[in-house]
Amino acid sequence: VRSLYDLIGGGPTIRVVVDELYTTLTTDPLVRHHFAPERMESLKAGQRRWFTSVLGGPPDGPVPDLAAAHASLVITDEQIAAVIRHLAEALDHAGVAEEPRDRVLAIAERLWYARLF
Amino acid sequence: VATLDARRRTVRLAHPIYGDVVRQRMSVLRARQLRRELADAVAATGGRRRDDALKIATWRLDTGDVDAELFVRAAAEARRRHDPELAQRLAEAAHDAAPTLATLLELGLNLHILGRHEEAITLLDSSAVAPADDAGRAALALLRAQVRHRGLGQGDEVEELLQDALAATAEPAARASIGGNLATIAALRGRAAAARILAMSVLDAHPDDPDAMAALTLADTAAGRPAAAIERVQRSLAANPELDGVNVRGKARVMAVVDAGGIEAAASEAADGLEAALRAGDLRRRSWWTYTLGWVAAAQGRFGPARQFLDEAAALYRATGERHGQRWALGCGLLVAAQGRDVARGERLAEALDELAPHAATVYEVHGRRGRAWLDAARGHVAVARARLLDLGDELVAAGAAGFAVRALADVARLGDPAEAGQRLAALAPGLDGELLPVLVRLVHAWAAGDAEALSSVSESLARLGALVEAGEAAAAARDAFTRSRDQRRANASARRAAELAAATEGVATPGLLVVDVPVPLSRREREIATLVAEGRTSKEVADGLYLSVRTVESHLARVYDKLGVRSRSELGPALGLVAS
Numbered sequence: 235v236r237s238l239y240d241l242i243g244g245g246p247t248i249r250v251v252v253d254e255l256y257t258t259l260t261t262d263p264l265v266r267h268h269f270a271p272e273r274m275e276s277l278k279a280g281q282r283r284w285f286t287s288v289l290g291g292p293p294d295g296p297v298p299d300l301a302a303a304h305a306s307l308v309i310t311d312e313q314i315a316a317v318i319r320h321l322a323e324a325l326d327h328a329g330v331a332e333e334p335r336d337r338v339l340a341i342a343e344r345l346w347y348a349r350l351f
Numbered sequence: 352v353a354t355l356d357a358r359r360r361t362v363r364l365a366h367p368i369y370g371d372v373v374r375q376r377m378s379v380l381r382a383r384q385l386r387r388e389l390a391d392a393v394a395a396t397g398g399r400r401r402d403d404a405l406k407i408a409t410w411r412l413d414t415g416d417v418d419a420e421l422f423v424r425a426a427a428e429a430r431r432r433h434d435p436e437l438a439q440r441l442a443e444a445a446h447d448a449a450p451t452l453a454t455l456l457e458l459g460l461n462l463h464i465l466g467r468h469e470e471a472i473t474l475l476d477s478s479a480v481a482p483a484d485d486a487g488r489a490a491l492a493l494l495r496a497q498v499r500h501r502g503l504g505q506g507d508e509v510e511e512l513l514q515d516a517l518a519a520t521a522e523p524a525a526r527a528s529i530g531g532n533l534a535t536i537a538a539l540r541g542r543a544a545a546a547r548i549l550a551m552s553v554l555d556a557h558p559d560d561p562d563a564m565a566a567l568t569l570a571d572t573a574a575g576r577p578a579a580a581i582e583r584v585q586r587s588l589a590a591n592p593e594l595d596g597v598n599v600r601g602k603a604r605v606m607a608v609v610d611a612g613g614i615e616a617a618a619s620e621a622a623d624g625l626e627a628a629l630r631a632g633d634l635r636r637r638s639w640w641t642y643t644l645g646w647v648a649a650a651q652g653r654f655g656p657a658r659q660f661l662d663e664a665a666a667l668y669r670a671t672g673e674r675h676g677q678r679w680a681l682g683c684g685l686l687v688a689a690q691g692r693d694v695a696r697g698e699r700l701a702e703a704l705d706e707l708a709p710h711a712a713t714v715y716e717v718h719g720r721r722g723r724a725w726l727d728a729a730r731g732h733v734a735v736a737r738a739r740l741l742d743l744g745d746e747l748v749a750a751g752a753a754g755f756a757v758r759a760l761a762d763v764a765r766l767g768d769p770a771e772a773g774q775r776l777a778a779l780a781p782g783l784d785g786e787l788l789p790v791l792v793r794l795v796h797a798w799a800a801g802d803a804e805a806l807s808s809v810s811e812s813l814a815r816l817g818a819l820v821e822a823g824e825a826a827a828a829a830r831d832a833f834t835r836s837r838d839q840r841r842a843n844a845s846a847r848r849a850a851e852l853a854a855a856t857e858g859v860a861t862p863g864l865l866v867v868d869v870p871v872p873l874s875r876r877e878r879e880i881a882t883l884v885a886e887g888r889t890s891k892e893v894a895d896g897l898y899l900s901v902r903t904v905e906s907h908l909a910r911v912y913d914k915l916g917v918r919s920r921s922e923l924g925p926a927l928g929l930v931a932s
Contacts, residue, residue, distance in 0.1 A: 236703075237665070238662065238666060287670075290667060293670075336897070337659055337662075340659070345629070348630075
């Protein structure tokens, strides 16, 4: 069976999606103050491992505990909606097909609104 | 953004992962020095708090300063926090420093959790560590059995191993846990009678043993007596609320709840279970509940969500290296694909199943074998499909798993041979309890007899129980029977009912339902958008809901208008066959 990770195109797609996502996040006034430019590369690497793990990809180093990383921040539903919208755009940008795209978004919705980052 | 100082403080005290981030920026020597200082500082205060052992051990891991007893405690703590990588490293360090039964078990368990079953079994089978007492011997035997059964899919070897352990053990509690596990494996392999005897003998002495309880629940469910299983679980939970809720309340019971006719209840229980597992970050329970949500959705005829959950479950089970779960999820996915007449997807899943060796436990194989038969049917080889299902039914009956057999035999009827299926089911019917299984048997008999009124009453019973696919098929069969008896009025009513039930399912395309109406050839996205618009949503609302641009929504909608030959939003609902509200 193919995992969601495989269905969207594996590591290369995740790299493109995460790059695009962070490009948009750093320009969105609603959320950009949460992303320090000097930490960008390590944030992206962590996010790539998180997606890989959540979407059933092969183990790829330690998965960051993003729930803990967000614990000290106040994050509104509005901000989460914005990030999911940006994720949708990033998935489209990477050319992910309709069905896996929606499933990735559904997972992100389910986890993030429950503050399970 | 939290300041770096604040973050650093949080990290060190509460979150090792943060510590890792901070320390990654330091030189190796500086980081190691820092870890040693931290470990010594906490150790100096006495290491009293619950997670102190874990902290000290993690900091000391690469300083070579190993205290086996402390490390094994720390490994167990890391495992409870669902960090098996760290737990395995800690247990390995402890085991290398001073091998004991405790270090052996902890290391073996964590290798198993990480999916490294072969390594785990080599370690456990060949270790020189000799357990000092019956409790230790039982613990070692149970872990070896678990790795072989869950990890490697073995059956006979596992039962033999546990039988040997049982013969060598005198201490009652240790005998109970070995017996409970033996019973579980017999139940999983569909040998309901043997499982029940074993489980009962354990429960005589230990009425609350969770393994034996779960085994008995599963045995009763396999044998087609889910209601008895549920009642017993309820009684035990009422008598002893402290009982291990996961084993007894969870897994085997949800299967019983569905077979007893409580599909809705099972669905909400599974959703709660998944939420709790997500909150706890427990990957194994998450796999199980995701799988459960999948097959419960399949039982409800909601094939879209079923597909998603089952794909996700298969991926999760693959991540944890649990072959039984992979075969379960893939097999159920195959069944869903084939009943949805998605041959390409079905073939992909069948191939994936072929790549994984079969599991010795019947319960993990039943979906897949039904799925293969339905795939044959979807390819047009209906007779082959029925033959496969009759074989499966006979095998299950011979093993004592009448409950599982009912499904396979009902499939034979649904694929066009209710007479043959009915003959075999007649012998099983008296032993079945609960609501769903007896209704399925009545469906087959009514179908075989061409009894229109019975078919339409069975259809309503099935609809009430939430089994919408079979309910729709029964209504369609009732229409045919009424037509044959020239009762056009009731034939029309049954046809309407069948269409209604078919519309309530999603993605189902069994032969019994396909006769209901000609589906409108919309793509998934088109149907989704059309339905939302027909329900009165604006393009903007639909776009926001699906994370699409308004332009994309409008262009899909234009294609829908074209295909359905309608010109406005108000005409969409009737064209899609939606009931006006």
